[in-house]
Amino acid sequence: MIPPTNWSAQTPSYADANPALIRSALNRAQRRPGGNWFTFAASSAITTKAFGTSVGGRELVAWRGRDGRLLVAPRACPHLGADLATAPVECGTLVCPWHGLRLGEQRHGSWKPLPAYDDGVLCWVRLDDVGGQEPTEAPVAMTRPPKPSIAAVARLEGVCEPADIVANRLDPWHGAWFHPYSFTQLRVLSAPPAEDDLAEDDDKFVVEVTFRMGRLGVPVVAEFTAPTPRTVVMRIVDGEGIGSVVETHATPLGPGFDGRPRSAVVEAVVAHSDRPHFGKGLVAAPLIKPLMSQAAARLWRDDLAYAERLYTLRS
Known part of the structure; x- marks a missing residue:
């Protein structure tokens, strides 16, 4: 049980939260290779229907091919520009709702599918003109916990x-x-120094924290690392759920109607436990996953206000 505490009686953390340290960590992350890959949705969100989205100002449509493979392509039909996110999917091909043009894995004029990747939890698209880095065949691999595990994804958007x-x-x-x-x-047990260059093994935050579940608490030690320019991974290294990860991915969407940039946070929580009955409990996964997503979304409603404030001050 967590003893009752007064929020304002906590030890202030502003002296440790050195802006130069945070800025240096961000700069190092942004210099890392990402292969021009952007995550845009949970794997479970792309089904037998067309899914419309935007990345870096590019309108995209995602769907599943006949074999279930992820396909992503420009959202505008190459004929007269119909929105392919409204197209029915038949036998793995999009059927344009305006004139019936069928579009699938093959190029049609200037229209062609883009490099896409489904890692089993998240869906990715490669946009070389948006990323501007050396392209890679697949996104940077994220180390996730072994089976049994349960994954849930939350996606929110903000002006930042x-x-x-x-x-x-x-x-x-x-x-x-x-x-x-x-x-x-x-x-915060340790934090990287405010330096331009650090060995990757040294570039991490180590945090001791108790996760609250009402009056109950789960103490853990977690590491925070930034393996790519738009990703931060929190991994539990001690305590309940060792190996569990929270992957936070930031994706540029493009300017909104007001001209300000919009971004999506796509967060994947992959939980694991060595407890003997954890695997058996996953029969309730359809009930657990929405609760995991709701918890992540609640955090990010607050944290997007933080991120939007950073953007407002900078702009």
């Missing part, structure tokens, strides 16, 4: 840039202050 989302996650000191309903007894 991907760097603002990443900067939020590279500030672990705000957790217990800004999210007292989820975190308590938070202590």
